Amino acid sequence: MYGFDAISANNGWFIAATGVSMVFIGLIVLTLIISQLHNVLALMEKLTAKPEVIPETKPTIRVPPPDPSDVETTARVFTPLIEELPSEFQLSELYALAKEYHLPHPHLSIRCLIENGTLQPLGEGVFIFIPSCEE
Amino acid sequence: MYGFDAISANNGWFIAATGVSMVFIGLIVLTLIISQLHNVLALMEKLTAKPEVIPETKPTIRVPPPDPSDVETTARVFTPLIEELPSEFQLSELYALAKEYHLPHPHLSIRCLIENGTLQPLGEGVFIFIPSCEE
Amino acid sequence: MYGFDAISANNGWFIAATGVSMVFIGLIVLTLIISQLHNVLALMEKLTAKPEVIPETKPTIRVPPPDPSDVETTARVFTPLIEELPSEFQLSELYALAKEYHLPHPHLSIRCLIENGTLQPLGEGVFIFIPSCEE
Amino acid sequence: MEMILEIIESTGFANASVSSLVMMAIALFLLYLGIAKRYEPLLLVPISFGMLLVNFPLSPLMLSPDNGQPGGLLYYLYMGIELGIYPPLIFLGIGALTDFGPLISNPKTLLLGAAAQVGIFITFLGALAFGFSPQEAGAIGIIGGADGPTAIYLTSMMAPHLLGAVSVAAYSYMALVPIIQPPIMRALTTKKERAVVMEELREVSKTEKILFPIVVILITGLFLPAALPLLGMLMLGNLFRECGVTDRLSKASQNELNNIIVIFLGLTVGAKASAEYFLTIQTIQIIVLGLVAFAIGTASGVLMGKLMYKLTGGKVNPLIGAAGVSAVPMAARVCQTVGREANPSNFLLMYAMGPNVAGVIGSAIAAGIFLALLN
Amino acid sequence: MEMILEIIESTGFANASVSSLVMMAIALFLLYLGIAKRYEPLLLVPISFGMLLVNFPLSPLMLSPDNGQPGGLLYYLYMGIELGIYPPLIFLGIGALTDFGPLISNPKTLLLGAAAQVGIFITFLGALAFGFSPQEAGAIGIIGGADGPTAIYLTSMMAPHLLGAVSVAAYSYMALVPIIQPPIMRALTTKKERAVVMEELREVSKTEKILFPIVVILITGLFLPAALPLLGMLMLGNLFRECGVTDRLSKASQNELNNIIVIFLGLTVGAKASAEYFLTIQTIQIIVLGLVAFAIGTASGVLMGKLMYKLTGGKVNPLIGAAGVSAVPMAARVCQTVGREANPSNFLLMYAMGPNVAGVIGSAIAAGIFLALLN
Amino acid sequence: MEMILEIIESTGFANASVSSLVMMAIALFLLYLGIAKRYEPLLLVPISFGMLLVNFPLSPLMLSPDNGQPGGLLYYLYMGIELGIYPPLIFLGIGALTDFGPLISNPKTLLLGAAAQVGIFITFLGALAFGFSPQEAGAIGIIGGADGPTAIYLTSMMAPHLLGAVSVAAYSYMALVPIIQPPIMRALTTKKERAVVMEELREVSKTEKILFPIVVILITGLFLPAALPLLGMLMLGNLFRECGVTDRLSKASQNELNNIIVIFLGLTVGAKASAEYFLTIQTIQIIVLGLVAFAIGTASGVLMGKLMYKLTGGKVNPLIGAAGVSAVPMAARVCQTVGREANPSNFLLMYAMGPNVAGVIGSAIAAGIFLALLN
Ligand code: NA
Numbered sequence A, B, C: 001m002y003g004f005d006a007i008s009a010n011n012g013w014f015i016a017a018t019g020v021s022m023v024f025i026g027l028i029v030l031t032l033i034i035s036q037l038h039n040v041l042a043l044m045e046k047l048t049a050k051p052e053v054i055p056e057t058k059p060t061i062r063v064p065p066p067d068p069s070d071v072e073t074t075a076r077v078f079t080p081l082i083e084e085l086p087s088e089f090q091l092s093e094l095y096a097l098a099k100e101y102h103l104p105h106p107h108l109s110i111r112c113l114i115e116n117g118t119l120q121p122l123g124e125g126v127f128i129f130i131p132s133c134e135e
Numbered sequence D, E, F: 001m002e003m004i005l006e007i008i009e010s011t012g013f014a015n016a017s018v019s020s021l022v023m024m025a026i027a028l029f030l031l032y033l034g035i036a037k038r039y040e041p042l043l044l045v046p047i048s049f050g051m052l053l054v055n056f057p058l059s060p061l062m063l064s065p066d067n068g069q070p071g072g073l074l075y076y077l078y079m080g081i082e083l084g085i086y087p088p089l090i091f092l093g094i095g096a097l098t099d100f101g102p103l104i105s106n107p108k109t110l111l112l113g114a115a116a117q118v119g120i121f122i123t124f125l126g127a128l129a130f131g132f133s134p135q136e137a138g139a140i141g142i143i144g145g146a147d148g149p150t151a152i153y154l155t156s157m158m159a160p161h162l163l164g165a166v167s168v169a170a171y172s173y174m175a176l177v178p179i180i181q182p183p184i185m186r187a188l189t190t191k192k193e194r195a196v197v198m199e200e201l202r203e204v205s206k207t208e209k210i211l212f213p214i215v216v217i218l219i220t221g222l223f224l225p226a227a228l229p230l231l232g233m234l235m236l237g238n239l240f241r242e243c244g245v246t247d248r249l250s251k252a253s254q255n256e257l258n259n260i261i262v263i264f265l266g267l268t269v270g271a272k273a274s275a276e277y278f279l280t281i282q283t284i285q286i287i288v289l290g291l292v293a294f295a296i297g298t299a300s301g302v303l304m305g306k307l308m309y310k311l312t313g314g315k316v317n318p319l320i321g322a323a324g325v326s327a328v329p330m331a332a333r334v335c336q337t338v339g340r341e342a343n344p345s346n347f348l349l350m351y352a353m354g355p356n357v358a359g360v361i362g363s364a365i366a367a368g369i370f371l372a373l374l375n
């Protein structure tokens, strides 16, 4: 069977109409809900506004924000962090740790340490720490 | 059964002879064809020599070739490219883009940007872009 | 069935007692053996102390230990090594090779080559070698 | 002597039939398109190589196990398609790769993703009219969804003998989107419409991005359970991506798992293209109908875009409707290009990504509908 | 008309039962715990998503093959658990990730790993008393091993219908170790004991590290063949790591293979949590018993620590006994934290890693014992 | 009491047989060779560990499923060998790793790859003479192909009970190439021949490299369909590598897929070495015959090299014929070393890579011939 006959015989008109309708119904419902999502979230945030942020478990190292170009101080501040890491570590791990301990401007400091050679790249993003820079 | 009897009984002489012959026939045919491959290619190239190369779809950014050590200009030229990338990107992606846009001496320029700190390594070959270099 | 009846009916007391005993027996035996491991090794080392270490197959490149900050000499010494590598290589491969050939202070030398731009990072820890540094 | 004859008779040369040589030539042509023309090469290269391998005379690669002898390599790898395993796993990777931000920011573009599925159902009618069975017609219609894994999933469930033709058509047309869509887009829109610059997208919060996959799967899963395998994996992948605590799994879904499955999927889809099922008039009909499906999908997306242009007082550029067919991200780039012709300072890419990813959801729903209605 | 009704009847909405909605709510709650509370997210996110997907009304994901129709995606992926394949492969990755150095350096901490398994067997008795079958009781007891893959392996072999409840309990309590353990540790020790600073660990040679996995597997394998699948893979992974010539295999075990299996394992463990088996009084009993198992394991570890403190004349800090439950590395970190409270300059982490990894071996042996005695 | 006896009887100690202890000792010795002597460690470490694991008394790892109890872990992983799945997938990775440039540049070195396969067929005769069946003899002969996956594939198809012995022999001799080959090479050549400096290789274009795998598979596939699984995957991997548009797939073939399969393949090849099949006089015969195969292959390669030296008027260094056995890249390095002895400024490595990779193709063809003639 071919043509309109085949379509009718196989319930084609009905299936196609239903299919198109269902796609539209499904996505219209989704549109409505997604479009309200941020309103709902805003509302919930208002309702559950916490009185105070719970501090992280890791202690904050409180140091006078060093001049990041003062490499020696920077290196001293970073030493305890680096000791928490394996001897060969990913730079991203050090960044994460520096953030966790709320060290001031970690990006800049780490860049200094790299430029100055205190952090030594081993390839594949892996670095080692060379404590004293007088080699 | 053992020895020559076993070989004969299992058609061994025939199989071994056929096997060696087939390996040789197969590889001789391959040798002949592979050795003619570049001749055929050279011929085809001559026949189908295109009048003109079709330009890439990406537009060429035409800039006066900057002095790559002039970091500010270089950074300006690279800014739109970097904006096409995610905020943390692979250096190789930037190279690819620089080539696509036919920027002059991309290697040297990108090296400048790294040395000058405009591109900041995050480990694992990932970099971020720090637009202004006066920190 | 519940309670002590269920435990008894299922041989629970016996199984639990056996289980605990077996865990302890197993791990006590392991403890004893592992704790003797380094003694046994020390003994074996004494017994099989080799007269001389067999040298590596790779030839040692004998060069007067260059001043690592003398980039030109360093680059010259490293050139044959880099030629053994593919044109784009992992820094770690170069380190491995430098160690294999007993080159003096490879870390420092390679760092010099990177800083000076002779080794050019391509992202993901991959580097290329740019022989002459006067671009 | 006899044995030598036997050996010669066991070579492919002695058993070559015209149909197998034609299939090998087609496979080589598709390989050429994949490599030289870069038509969706990540899939077309393995598909066409799989097609080549199984169409060698006496190829053992798709043999069923028999008499204690194991079956062919591609026979076993094909299980992953036959049992409906590979396509959802590919969707896991796509979910982990997809940023639904532009869609969340502008949810009405979901309707463009809905409109572009009209082509699927109209082509379904067309395929019925050509004499295909309803199951076959559904598989052919879904080509218009412009979504490889969805097309492969539905076809493998409903009409596996068409798998070769349907997927070759789907991936070829996806590669041809930059050629198929622009004339339709230009024909249906005025220059003024094409030049519309859209309002900047609202920034989307992390929480919204985390909730999105959960909301989508809750709605669509309750509405249409048959769509759960595809949409569930898509949304799981996206949740891995967005939730911030499963980066390892997100990367594994995008990379190692995805790459391995793509190789297996491509090879075995191609392996289903045997001469018997591929060298038929039906294949040509499928190729024609697939083009029709793409064209109608594009047109209906653009027309819905025009409707939204009207309803919003000209704030929506109707071109982005064309991206609703999915073919991510090719169709969105086409919008960008066509939009720039009309207004060189226009930058539609991000706006088109909304309908583009909506189209993925839309065609997965369409596939679910066929599964629910026809199986 | 009839067909429209049929369609409506085939939606999930029309088929939603209270139990499936409750299960979906539980899944969403677990998902919340995984994402927002970071409870072992790498496993809890896929587990809870799998649980969600299979509990949609009419969900096809766990359907068995039927009538020539293939089964659901998770039905097939679940094979890897049913046949005992995933957990040993996870252990391969864990072995490749684990540094047994602290244990080799201080082998008597293996006894702490033994003591902490007492909770498993006492809970086994408790579960029998609640009316569970011996197989079920073993699966429940093993929750106290604080080792996900071991619990999943044993449960899938002995009581697969409890898989959902057991693994949810196991991973939840592993995440809750920092809350469950400290009060018990403080209650059983004096401040003086907690303040003990331990002797520095001996440096361990490369050869010892290579021999360790071989020795462990030789002893345990001869002693308890039923533990070979888990311990064999654990030790193979560790050998890949330490032997220095198979780095590729070590990395593959830790990364690509592990990540893929974690996704499949998590999804399908969750998929086993259907309402029928999960919404029962048994699940609540399992959750209670699991907590008991953790508590007893912690206590017996600490008590063994106290014994060693006595026998060594105060050289062993009894806190590190708590790490013997495994829950690597969370339990070791808890020791570090609780130890620092008593003596801020104390650094117990490395010392606690010994019993911590010993606990992994210990609970795998316990699982082997159950398999040998009960199967 | 009775139960305690039962427990003791269920330990490995009580069930240890001499043969299982001998097998464990052999496994430990092979492990030692792999780790301390670095004999092909990526395969020998998993092979010997698999061998160890299955030879524990009462080891459950290779148990078949029985009575509703699932089978052992290695029983299931072994399916990938039994069904012929792993070796072709390993070949996919090898193809993606292999640069055929030196071969394309100097195609006549393919003949050296052919000559070195003579050892396979002569050893086949030898094995027949020892009383092995033709299938077994083929599997033993293929050891001379110096190609692990090819040997495993052929053996698993034709004589799976010999899998342990054949693969241990194959990988051991591949590791011993630097010891086996040089004396043969020196005995068969004059110093003048060994000192020959070859002409520089022509640069090969990208198009040639893309066409190479396609041409090879077209020729060999038509000629010998039985070689399609191995050669098809080898050439697909190489096409992924060279075509420039499927880098993701090339990397996946070389890394994630390859690493996972290597672990499974190694473990399960070793698992096939049970005492019953391994502690036999046949194993010793196989080891002797394998050495013969290597030696004859080396000799015939060198002799063909001498012939080419004559025919080209001294332009070909006959040493590179030895690389034709494959054992990539070890055999090529041996040529380099032996060549340098005769002429310190000689650099044969690149020239030897041609026959070296040709040997991979050659032995895959030889395997196909055995499959076609003997199955
Ligand atoms: Na679509």
Ligand code: NA
Pocket (backbone or CB within 6 Å): E144, E145, E146, E147, E324, E325, E326, E327, E359, E360, E361, E362, E363, E364
């Ligand atoms: Na444990």
Ligand code: NA
Pocket (backbone or CB within 6 Å): F144, F145, F146, F147, F324, F325, F326, F327, F359, F360, F361, F362, F363, F364
């Ligand atoms: Na070979």
